Amino acid sequence: MNPGDRRTAERGSIDLAGVTKRFGETTAVKNIDLKIPGGCYCCLLGPSGCGKTTILRMIAGHESPTEGAVLIDGEDVVGKPPIDRGTAMMFQSYALFPHLTCMDNVAFNLKVRGVVKAERRARALEMLDRVRMKSFADRLPAQLSGGQQQRIALARSLITNPRVLLLDEPLSALDEFLRLQMRGELRHIQAEFGITFIHVTHTQMEAIALADMVVVMDQGQIEQAASAREVYDRPRTAYVAHFMGGQNVLGGTVTERRAGTVTIASGKKSITVTAPPSPPAVGARFEVAVRRDRVRLSRAPSEKVDAGVNGVSGRVTAVEYQGTWLKISIEDACSEGFVANVPDGVFFSDPLTIGDPVLAHWDPEQLHFLAAGSGKTSGTATANPTETQTVAAAS
Amino acid sequence: MLKLQTGKRPWSFYALSCFFGLFVLFLYGPMSAIYILSFQGPTGGLTFPMNGVSLRWFSALFAQERTGDFAGAFNRSMILAVMVLLLTVAISVVAGLAFRRRFAGSAFVFYLAVASLIMPGLLVGLGVGLTFQTLGVQTKWFASALGAQLTWTLPFGMLIMFAVFSRFNRAYEEAARDLGATNWQIFLWVVLPILFPGMIAVALFGFTLSYDEFPRTLLTSGAANTLPMEIWGMTTNVTSPALYALGTVTTLVSFIAIALALGSIAIIQFRRSRRPVGKETSAKE
């Protein structure tokens, strides 16, 4: 699954080395190092204002880094105009020229290069055909639906024969139904053209569904850059775990170390979990994550019962039916709400109701140790994924 | 009550509609009276009733002794208006481009233009006239009057371009640059065509404000009159419906200019905003 293994030989590899971008007083991107292999579908993911669009625009040549180098296929492109970089950008609202027909929009790059009209038409039509928009050649952009506009924008970018296609929130202008459809088309076109796609988004599911490589960003820094599966399943930091969702993050101060276990406390509550290979010192901050769907629930005589190792106890505070599974929220386990996703069959064999005392357990191998992160106090982070998404979409 | 839900309109809607109707009548009523009176019969006077219908007063316009140099004044006004139009559009567009960036002194230019806009026209005319006199240069309609009129049309043009540029998406330029266009190609093939409707609006202001300009032109047009000054002269010494005929002719020119400008803007905007068939969205908010 690791794209780097099989695709490094392809052209369109990106290498950001020590890149920083400041706008006046504010630093949008802080000393970032990032290698994106050629031919890879890479998603830059993060809340709005995290610097992901700035990175995209620096690769495109619409911004220059304050410090650092941007290499495409090993060549530093800082200072070069966009067209000489072999990059093409698809803008957030597509920026199709409103006064030109689809044909003329797609042929714009050819016109700029002085290609004669007959050849322009032929090549534009060929490209329109590849995105299945040939019959719309004479329409103006305003006469197209959002999805059709996106295909024209893709055709207009691809006709420059780029090594790298940069997509700035390409699906945000579409409604939910079209978004799913165009998501598939983007993946399909990327595979067909075999070039690097770098796709900026604030939607976790979009990134996971599309990308070979997901780069999670926050406040101008990279929190994790890895395959979609790894980012979702093995988030590096509490921030990533919160942002990607689907995880219970348990964090606190280490109060006790025993053979093979660590006890951490946050406020009045404490839990004991399996210790990592090199256990943290007493008094240190320590965070672990457990996937919500890897938690087993059982009834307890009271919420005061000792949960033992790799478990929490508490009362059920909410039950949400989700179709094939149920989302069970349990009263504050260790500094934040604990959630178990229970398959519907398991749940309905012995339905829980709000106020029931329960025990939640997980297997030691399901426990995932989090890194301290990039200097953030992630235990108290507010990054409820759905909230973050709403905020990002609204801004 | 405001109408916020669909259904019956509140009484205030009808009351305000009547008010608006009366206001439109107030705007157009007196004007239409003189258009009708300009077709007054040969023995008719300056007011109703109509003593027959004739084109006599229109032909009288071209009789020199009665109305002065109508044809010459008309020519001068048209040429001047076209010159003002071209200069206003060109200068306003490039000034609009400049104001997209911050630069030292931008506030000064802005407030200078606003002051120029609200300055009483007679003062501008006096100033320009005196300046030319001090320099020992004769005032001419195509020099001093042209400049005096520009101090009135350019601020309008500038404010319109502000409004146009505030809605102009910079992504269009970036997209063009991304596709390899040079600065000049971007301006010619992307910026200008997208701005075009706004430029027509500026042109409309430039043309009509110049064509009808009076207080700034009065002291700056030199020996030869423009049309508004002919009309001004007639208000004091012509007591026949020829005055109305002149009014009808110049208003017709204005209306043609307005219709051409608004018509072309409407066509362009309609073409650019037409939704696909079957996806017709209502114009309601």
Added chain:
Amino acid sequence: MKVSPALTSYLQIGPLLLVLLLFFGIPLLVVIAYSFFQFDGLDSIPAFDFVNYVDVLTSEVTLSLYLKTLYYAVVVWAITLLIGFTVAYFLAFHIQSMIWQMALLLLCTVPFWTSNIIRMISWIPFLGRNGIFNNALIGAGITDEPLEFLLFSDFAVIIAYVHLFTLFMIVPIFNAMARIDKSLIEAALDGGASAWRIIWDIVVPLSKTGIALGSIFVVTLVMGDFFVVKVMSGSQSASVAMAMSNQIAMVQYPPAAASAVILLIVVSLMVAAILRIVDVRKEIAG
């Protein structure tokens, strides 16, 4: 060759600045210079003398001219504000379709692009002794004698001003109102506020920049007018600018320049007073 962004800006603003300086800035300075010249009844003699100002400020006519002009300005301002606000309110809040809004606004705007003088004299056949209005009144039996005060009177002057300048109120007020979030008004309606309360507590405060801009236009236009008052009053009334235009017609440039400078100061003070009440910078700077 690469041109720096700063230089580009100055090249682009250059033509506008040049025209404004040559035909507005410098002429203004020339007028100020002339106001200090001496005038011997025939010629202007370069000097630095306050005699023109002393003459203007000690003349009994000056005060009455200013009082008359201010009277016109205040009355016309009040009427155009009332009409302009009502029309803008109707367009912004009662017309739901954008296309209709634009169409009706254009209907109000079209006369602005036609000749002011023609629009002014179109009132003559309307208001005259045998005019349409008098005939209609007599026909309806409202009056036996034609009303004499309709034409060549203050009434006629004010009617013409209102006719010419109301648009300058409508457009800025409409622009301000169009930006008011309609949900504010829905919220107020839900809260049980009456229509009058909504207008007074929400619409007026939120459109005050438009009201101020419109007021600046109308006040400066009336204060600077000389031809409406001349024609529509039948030369029976006068305004500051009209007296000035008479001085200019008699080539009394230094006294006219002094009158102009004083008028300019008065108008500037009025504009400054309006700006002191309402800060319109955000509105015009977009």
